[in-house]
Amino acid sequence: MEISSFFSTRDLNAWFGKTLAVRAVNMSFAENTVSAIIGPSGCGKSTFLRCLNRLHEEVPGARVNGTVLLENKNIYSKDVDPVELRRQIGMVFQKPNPFPAFSVFDNVAVGLKLAGIRKSTILKDAVERSLRMAALWDEVKDKLNDAGTSLSGGQQQRLCIARALAVEPRVLLMDEPTSALDPISTAKIEELVSELKKAVTIIIVTHNMQQAARISDQTAFFLLGDLIEYGATSQLFTAPKDNRTERYITGRFG
Amino acid sequence: MKQKDYRIALLNTWIEKSSQRRKVINWGVYVALSLAAILALIPLISVFSFVTFRGFSALDWDFFISLPKPVGEIGGGIANALVGTAILVGFGTLIGLPWGFGIGIYLSEYGASKRASAIRFTVDLLASIPSIVIGLFVYAAVVVPMKRFSAYAGGIALGILMVPTVARSTEEILKLVPIHIREAGLALGLPRWKVILRIIFRGSLGALITGVMLSVARVSGETAPLLFTALSNRFWSHRLDQPIASLPVQIYNYAISPYDDWHRQAWGAALVLIFFVLFLNLTTRWAMKKGTK
Numbered sequence: 001m002e003i004s005s006f007f008s009t010r011d012l013n014a015w016f017g018k019t020l021a022v023r024a025v026n027m028s029f030a031e032n033t034v035s036a037i038i039g040p041s042g043c044g045k046s047t048f049l050r051c052l053n054r055l056h057e058e059v060p061g062a063r064v065n066g067t068v069l070l071e072n073k074n075i076y077s078k079d080v081d082p083v084e085l086r087r088q089i090g091m092v093f094q095k096p097n098p099f100p101a102f103s104v105f106d107n108v109a110v111g112l113k114l115a116g117i118r119k120s121t122i123l124k125d126a127v128e129r130s131l132r133m134a135a136l137w138d139e140v141k142d143k144l145n146d147a148g149t150s151l152s153g154g155q156q157q158r159l160c161i162a163r164a165l166a167v168e169p170r171v172l173l174m175d176e177p178t179s180a181l182d183p184i185s186t187a188k189i190e191e192l193v194s195e196l197k198k199a200v201t202i203i204i205v206t207h208n209m210q211q212a213a214r215i216s217d218q219t220a221f222f223l224l225g226d227l228i229e230y231g232a233t234s235q236l237f238t239a240p241k242d243n244r245t246e247r248y249i250t251g252r253f254g
Numbered sequence: 255m256k257q258k259d260y261r262i263a264l265l266n267t268w269i270e271k272s273s274q275r276r277k278v279i280n281w282g283v284y285v286a287l288s289l290a291a292i293l294a295l296i297p298l299i300s301v302f303s304f305v306t307f308r309g310f311s312a313l314d315w316d317f318f319i320s321l322p323k324p325v326g327e328i329g330g331g332i333a334n335a336l337v338g339t340a341i342l343v344g345f346g347t348l349i350g351l352p353w354g355f356g357i358g359i360y361l362s363e364y365g366a367s368k369r370a371s372a373i374r375f376t377v378d379l380l381a382s383i384p385s386i387v388i389g390l391f392v393y394a395a396v397v398v399p400m401k402r403f404s405a406y407a408g409g410i411a412l413g414i415l416m417v418p419t420v421a422r423s424t425e426e427i428l429k430l431v432p433i434h435i436r437e438a439g440l441a442l443g444l445p446r447w448k449v450i451l452r453i454i455f456r457g458s459l460g461a462l463i464t465g466v467m468l469s470v471a472r473v474s475g476e477t478a479p480l481l482f483t484a485l486s487n488r489f490w491s492h493r494l495d496q497p498i499a500s501l502p503v504q505i506y507n508y509a510i511s512p513y514d515d516w517h518r519q520a521w522g523a524a525l526v527l528i529f530f531v532l533f534l535n536l537t538t539r540w541a542m543k544k545g546t547k
C-alpha cells in the first residue's frame with residue numbers, strides 16, 4: 001500500500017522468549033477507518049495489536065523487532081517514550097476492566113487527572129464528552145459517583161471505551177471487545193465503533209466474522225503468526241485471494 | 255418378583271444403615287473438631303482472664319494520666335509510656351512502611367527475576383531473626399555512635415521489624431490484582447509507578463492497611479528490641495534523641511522489680527497493652543469488611 005499512510009507496520013516481528021508469534025507483518029491503516037483482524041485462536045492477533053501501542057514489550061521476555069510508523073514517525077525509535085506514545089494509541093481489552101474502587105467518573109477522568117489536569121470544569125467536560133461518545137452518558141449520568149464495577153458487563157465495556165477516549169487518542173485498538181458480552185451489548189458496541197471512526201482510527205480483533213463484515217472497512221486474516229491476506233472487507237469476504245482465507249471464512253478450518 | 259422385592263428391601267436397609275453410619279461419623283467429627291476449637295481457645299481465654307483479673311484493679315483514670323511515682327511511693331501511672339509507645343510505633347511505621355511497601359511493590363512487579371528471589375529470601379530471613387538481635391544491631395549501629403539511648407534508635411528497631419511483614423503482605427496483595435488492570439493503566443499512557451501507586455493501591459487500599467495495622471499491632475508489644483535502644487524513661491519526654499518510655503519496657507521493669515505496687519501496675523499496663531492490640535486488630539478487620547462491601 002502507499003507510503004504516506006497514517007499508521008503502518010514494516011516487517012514487524014514479535015517474540016515471546018524464543019517463540020516468534022508475529023512474523024514480518026506489513027500493514028497500513030488509513031485514518032478514520034475501521035480495520036478488523038481475524039484468524040484462528042493463537043495466530044498472533046492480540047500480540048500484533050499489542051505491538052501497536054508497545055504493550056507487548058511489558059510482558060517479561062517479550063521482544064519486538066521492526067518498524068511501526070505513526071504519521072511517518074517510527075514509534076520504536078529510541079527517542080520515543082512508550083508512555084507518551086500510549087496516550088495517542090488507546091486500547092480496549094477483551095474483558096471489561098474498570099479500575100476497582102474508582103467511581104464511574106474517576107474511571108473516565110483518571111487518564112487526564114494523572115496526566116496533571118486538575119481543573120474540574122475541564123475534567124467534567126471531558127468525562128461527559130467521552131461518555132457520550134461511548135453511548136453511555138444517558139445510562140450513567142445520574143450515577144457518576146457509583147463504583148465503575150457496579151455497572152453491567154456491557155456498560156463496563158463502554159466505560160472502558162470512554163476511559164480510553166478521554167485522553168483523546170488518535171488510534172483505538174480493540175481486542176475482542178465484545179467476546180464477553182451479550183448480543184444486545186455487542187450490537188451497541190458495534191454501532192458505536194461505526195460512529196467512533198469519525199474521531200479515531202480503529203483496529204479491532206474479533207473472532208466473529210459477521211462482526212468483522214458488519215463494522216470494518218478493511219479486514220486482515222492472520223494464520224500462525226503470518227499475515228495471509230489484507231484487503232477491503234467486502235472483497236475479502238466475497239472473493240478472497242488466498243485459498244487459506246477462503247477455507248477459514250467458509251468455516252473449513254480454524 | 256418376590257426375589258426382587260427382597261433384594262430391594264435389603265438394599266434399602268443397607269442404604270439406611272450406611273446413612274446412619276454416616277450420620278454417626280459426621281457427628282463424631284463435629285464433636286472432635288469443636289473440642290479442638292475449644293482447646294485452641296483455652297490459652298487465649300486464660301491469658302485474657304488472668305491478665306484482666308490481675309490488672310483490672312490497677313486501672314483507674316489516674317493510671318492513664320499520671321507519671322510514675324518515685325521509687326517507694328505508692329501510685330502513679332503509665333501516661334509517659336502510652337505516649338512513648340505511640341511515638342516509637344509512629345516513628346517506626348514512618349520508617350518501616352515506605353521501606354516495606356517499596357520492597358513489596360518491587361517483589362510483586364519484578365518478582366520473576368533472580369534478583370527478586372534473592373530479595374524475597376533475604377526478607378524472609380529478616381522475618382525470622384529474633385527481635386532481640388535486631389535490637390542489638392541497632393544498639394551497635396545507632397546507639398553506640400550517637401553515644402546515647404534514644405527514641406530514634408527504638409523507632410528504627412521497630413521499623414526494621416515491620417519491614418518483612420509489610421513487604422510480604424504488600425507483595426501478596428498486589429499480586430492478587432489481575433494483570434489486565436495494570437495493562438489498562440499502562441494503555442492509558444501512565445507510567446508504571448503511577449499505575450501502581452495511584453490505581454492499584456487505591457483498589458487494594460483496605461487490604462494494604464490491614465497488613466500495615468497487623469504489623470503495627472505486632473511491633474507495639476515488642477520489648478526486646480527496645481531494651482537497649484529506646485531504653486526507658488520515668489519522666490515525660492517527647493524528644494526523639496532522648497531515651498523514651500514504652501509500655502512493654504515499663505511492664506518489664508515493673509515486673510522484675512521487688513515492689514508489690516509495681517507488680518500491680520505491671521499487670522495493669524499489660525491489660526492496657528492487650529486491649530490496645532486487640533482493638534487495633536478488631537477495628538482493622540471491621541474497617542476491612544466495610545471497605546470490601
Ligand SMILES: Nc1ncnc2c1ncn2[C@@H]1O[C@H](COP(=O)(O)OP(=O)(O)OP(=O)(O)O)[C@@H](O)[C@H]1O
Pocket residue numbers: 016019021039040041042043044045046047048059
Ligand atoms: N504471555 C505469553 N507467553 C508466551 N507465549 C505467549 C504468551 N501470550 C501468547 N503467547 C503465544 O503467542 C502466540 C500468539 O498468541 P496471541 O495471544 O497473540 O493469539 P491470538 O490470535 O490473540 O489468539 P486468541 O484468538 O485466542 O486470543 C500463541 O501461540 C501463544 O501461545
Ligand SMILES: [Mg+2]
Pocket residue numbers: 045046047175
Ligand atoms: Mg487474543
